[in-house]
Amino acid sequence: MGHDHSHDHTDPPSDPALRVKALESLLVEKGLVDPAAIDEIIETYETKVGPRNGAKVVARAWTDPDFKSLLLSDANKAIHSMGYTGRQGEHMKVVENTDTRHNLVVCTLCSCYPWTVLGLPPVWYKSAPYRARAVSDPKGVLAEFGTTLPEGVKISVWDSTSEMRFLVLPQRPEGTEDWTAEELEELVTRNSMIGVEQAQTLEKLHAIKADKTP
């Protein structure tokens, strides 16, 4: 299988698709895994549990001061009250962006990520360059996402070394004072809740929509 620690790295690479297929058929044959359970897991993270959950949390915090204060003081209680409970969201902490502070989340040791509110992490979040540089060069990382912070805004980086999962509460974009929570959800990107970007501005949202119009 090519993962003996002592080999000399000249083995032909084994195709992971074939390895996974072989392993699944073995575990099914041994009565240890139900393929339908795997289907159910995949469907959950492809269609049910994803960043729209987090967007609902953020939009509610933007429009409901009591909820926001609960979210910042007891994130578990606030987020669980919206029904977002479970795996990789058991222990939550929410960090708020302000006029002087921008937050960025990483897991330098593996890929810890708040699944219940953001779903499965994107490839870049799990990648070595992001994990290496988010703590040592966060400004450079933000620049790669096209994010420049206003003068005077300092960066806090949160390295997820325990089972605590972090969610960034981005700043509410200007010009949205009359918007409802449902409308605001559209401005809350996944990346803004990790902290590599800010919430969508109205200009950017309009540009994306125009771009999508055939």
Added chain:
Amino acid sequence: MNGAHDLGGMHGLGPINPEPEREEPTFHAEWEKRALGLTLTAGWLGQWNIDISRFARERQHPVEYLSNSYYENWLTGLETLLVEHGVVSPEELKQAKAIDPTPEELTAKCAPASAVQGILSSGGPCDMATDDRQEFQIGDKIKVLQLNPTGHTRVPRYIRGHEGIITDYYGSFIFPDENAQGNKIGQHLYNVSFDGNQLWGDGNDTTIHVDLWQNYMELA
């Protein structure tokens, strides 16, 4: 362990090249879906915990850890766990065929599809009481011990030996270094802030927050 997984501050890994959020699929290949599902369902057999499985991934040879894709590391970790815990034999893995009978206490733990939503939505809380005294308070100045354990640990290299400030106390949680060896004990868990200038040199005007268990630190 001082493995390839402990990446904070490493240079030379190239650009991040993020895919645009609106275009990135949840999975990039069919096999990734099955690798995720297999890892979760096999984990539900209860033969290992999250720290044991992290350690199985991170003790690969650094060349392999860094050249593998994410789900390849999961797959390798899973194969290691299944063999080490005697769930499958090396020969079964090699032949992809059942040879030995599976003990009933294991097949009884096979999760059916109908159990998945319940398992995912209840999760697995990691808080755990301890009799140890809470040594630090918010605002205390601490120093991270110069630890170099060869086993699993959650104290990254880039903060070892550095001073920080306790900014939050979470309660007591399962201590990963012991959990990875199958010993479940609770220990106090804190959030600690570090000055970027101190960690990375002058001109790094950032604050880095790291969650640390009490055993990793002493009062500065």
